[in-house]
Amino acid sequence: MEDKRKEGRYNRIYKQLDELVLKSNSTAARMATIIAVLHHKMDAFFWTGFYLIDNGEMVVNMYQGPVACQVLEKNKGVCWAAFNAKKTVIVEDVHQFPGHIACDSRSNSEIVVPFKNKKGEIIGVLDIDSKELASFNETDARWLEKILKLVYI
Secondary structure, three states: OOHHHHHHHHHHHHHHHHHHHOOOOOHHHHHHHHHHHHHHHOOOOOEEEEEEEEOOEEEEEEEEOOOOOOEEOOOOHHHHHHHHHOOOEEEOOHHHOOOOOOOOOOOOEEEEEEEEOOOOOEEEEEEEEEOOOOOOOHHHHHHHHHHHHHHHO
16 A cells, blocks of 8 residues: 555544544453454454563464464564564565564564553554565554554553
8 A cells, every 4th residue: 555545544543543442441442442443444454463461471462363373482573573672663574584473374574563551661562464565664653653552541
């Protein structure tokens, strides 16, 4: 999707989510709503979900898409790379990423955004996979980072 069109789509999604999440004080409900809206409104999103840290392990949480890896091997793959670097990681071709964890072989590109709690501590990641190569760019990163802040408004 071209950037101008992607900007417009994210802008509409953000407005929709802003209205939807205000209806609940539940963190889980807000996370689930964000995942559902993103997954169904962004054409290239094949797998959309959260991995959260639980007793030092990165464990799948709510998601949309095919069955996920339950626990990600520590310090391996894109999700741990984003968590450890404390920044969004965009991978144009996951098959070229050292240590990539292939939960589904149909995934070809990925974006992972650190997920922070109210205190600003990273408690997990938002992980999005696409069947297409090079699906994600800085536009996605900027908007997804903004959207994640809606969980704890």
